[in-house]
Amino acid sequence: MKTADVEKLYSEYVLPTYKRMPICLVKGKGSRVWDLEGKEYLDFFPGWGVSGLGHAHPRVVHAIKNQTKKIIHVANNFHILSQAKLAQAIVTNGFPGRVFFGNSGAEANEAAIKFCRIYGADGNVSGGARNEMITFTKSFHGRTMGAMSATGQDKIHQGFYPLVEKFLYAEFNDLESVKKLITPKTVAIMLEPIQGEGGIRVATKEFMQGLRKLCDEKDLLLVLDEVQTCMGRTGKMYAYQHYGIEPDIMTLAKSLGSGVPIGAMVLSRRVKKELFVPGTHGSTYGGNPLVTAAALAVFYAIKKEKLIVRAVKMGELLAAKLEELKAKYPVIEEVRGMALMRALKLSVNSDAYAAEALKRGLIINSTQGDVLRIMPALTVKPKEIEKAAAVLDLVFSTLQGQDLRLSDAQSKA
Numbered sequence: 001m002k003t004a005d006v007e008k009l010y011s012e013y014v015l016p017t018y019k020r021m022p023i024c025l026v027k028g029k030g031s032r033v034w035d036l037e038g039k040e041y042l043d044f045f046p047g048w049g050v051s052g053l054g055h056a057h058p059r060v061v062h063a064i065k066n067q068t069k070k071i072i073h074v075a076n077n078f079h080i081l082s083q084a085k086l087a088q089a090i091v092t093n094g095f096p097g098r099v100f101f102g103n104s105g106a107e108a109n110e111a112a113i114k115f116c117r118i119y120g121a122d123g124n125v126s127g128g129a130r131n132e133m134i135t136f137t138k139s140f141h142g143r144t145m146g147a148m149s150a151t152g153q154d155k156i157h158q159g160f161y162p163l164v165e166k167f168l169y170a171e172f173n174d175l176e177s178v179k180k181l182i183t184p185k186t187v188a189i190m191l192e193p194i195q196g197e198g199g200i201r202v203a204t205k206e207f208m209q210g211l212r213k214l215c216d217e218k219d220l221l222l223v224l225d226e227v228q229t230c231m232g233r234t235g236k237m238y239a240y241q242h243y244g245i246e247p248d249i250m251t252l253a254k255s256l257g258s259g260v261p262i263g264a265m266v267l268s269r270r271v272k273k274e275l276f277v278p279g280t281h282g283s284t285y286g287g288n289p290l291v292t293a294a295a296l297a298v299f300y301a302i303k304k305e306k307l308i309v310r311a312v313k314m315g316e317l318l319a320a321k322l323e324e325l326k327a328k329y330p331v332i333e334e335v336r337g338m339a340l341m342r343a344l345k346l347s348v349n350s351d352a353y354a355a356e357a358l359k360r361g362l363i364i365n366s367t368q369g370d371v372l373r374i375m376p377a378l379t380v381k382p383k384e385i386e387k388a389a390a391v392l393d394l395v396f397s398t399l400q401g402q403d404l405r406l407s408d409a410q411s412k413a
């Protein structure tokens with residue numbers, strides 16, 4: 001079979017919810033992937049931020065293989081050994097809390113939203129029922145109804161009205177805009193420490209600490225969506241650890257399983273757990289033996305291979321290379337991000353740059369129309385960063401002088 005044959009099957013049988021590249025990836029190892037025709041690519045956006053340890057990491061492969069031989073799925077009305085151990089690993093690497101498992105980022109956020117609703121229900125909090133949640137413009141929390149409604153981007157909402165009610169959108173890194181939206185009905189504030197889909201916009205320390213203080217003063221829950229920032233990508237196991245604060249709720253997915261579908265919501269022990277009891281929430285597959293065994297191997301690999309220290313070092317090298325490009329090409333306005341969650345903010349449309357990089361064998365991502373997102377695996381090698389930078393150099397020199405203007409909407413954003 002050739003890629004063209006796969007494309008034909010897609011057009012016949014798969015709903016077109018994605019703009020797909022005319023490439024069918026069939027094999028991966030570390031930061032390299034190969035397509036059906038055997039062409040090799042350098043993958044600096046592995047699985048949309050999912051394959052945090054790179055492709056086919058031996059410890060993850062081993063854990064999955066081993067687990068399939070024992071038992072793949074056990075229902076959640078039984079105890080699951082690897083789920084219990086994973087919950088312990090998630091918590092001991094973060095803050096004292098307890099975990100609920102789902103299968104994706106959106107589901108982790110749905111659990112968080114549902115918890116906020118029940119927390120704010122009449123009788124559970126002071127001042128009567130509270131159900132308003134403050135989220136942020138340019139945020140992204142997922143595609144299910146609740147997570148989509150929490151997402152502060154009109155284009156994501158189009159066609160799906162009425163949304164789940166009571167989400168109010170403040171401006172990221174603007175504490176005053178949050179204060180203006182707080183009412184006696186507010187129950188929680190939810191944000192990504194680094195807005196990923198929003199263009200790698202990093203929350204400032206002042207903003208994050210200000211939000212924590214506000215939540216403490218007003219008895220609000222601080223919910224951090226760490227679906228994209230977790231598992232060492234920013235140079236800490238979880239991004240909140242850069243800020244000297246702890247959230248009340250944290251959601252995880254993507255790199256947590258380094259390829260297997262898993263999501264988790266962590267509830268701080270400071271918040272009463274009795275609000276989530278049998279019958280309030282659940283997931284058939286959530287935290288099954290297969291995915292939790294894989295995620296446990298991710299924690300083990302991060303520790304054994306000192307991948308967080310590595311992420312910081314490789315992140316510095318990557319940032320230095322991106323700064324060199326910025327000095328050379330005026331269309332690059334800014335180098336953004338932390339450790340291995342990086343981006344180039346352009347003054348022009350970024351789609352053509354991502355496409356040109358792909359043609360030259362480098363996978364990166366274009367988001368918000370003017371941002372190139374670059375998130376290699378924690379296992380990326382220095383020579384792979386050098387190679388990616390050389391490809392980007394060629395990409396920028398090739399597209400230099402081309403008319404790649406931003407749309408009106410993009411330039412206003």
Ligand code: PLP
Pocket residue numbers: 103104105106107109140141142143192196197225226227228253254
């Ligand atoms: N939250 C954040 C910050 C994300 O980046 C994403 C996905 O990109 C999600 C939630 C949704 O995750 P999923 O696609 O696994 O549902």
